[in-house]
Amino acid sequence: MDEIEPQPDVDERLADLRRRRVEAADVLAETLLDIYLRGRQAKRAGKPWPPYEPLPPPMPDPPKPPPKRARPGLVRKYRASALPARRLERYRQLDPDGILVAEST
Secondary structure, eight states, X not given: OOOOOOOOOHHHHHHHHHHHHHHHHHHHHHHHHXXXXXXXXXXXXXXXXXXXXXXXXXXXXXXXXXXXXOOTTSOOOOOGGGSOHHHHHOEEEEOTTSOEEEEEO
16 A cells, blocks of 8 residues: 655644744844944945945837838728718717717618
């Protein structure tokens, strides 16, 4: 028969989580203390804190691709008089309140 793998002990897992939490808290405490001490030192020296670093210049916009040209024969332009007649014949007549009075098809 297949043997069941023993699961890690719950106490070991909790101890590992606590250890990692304490380690993260130590790193955070050291970082915050370092920031505080550097700010205090700069204040005593009369320097601004945090030190000003100018931003790098913005990157230029990438070049735009040339506009696409349509192949001849695919583009058809209509004059107003050349529109299909049925489009010109359809209309709806509404009164000032927006109620349909007459419709032509």
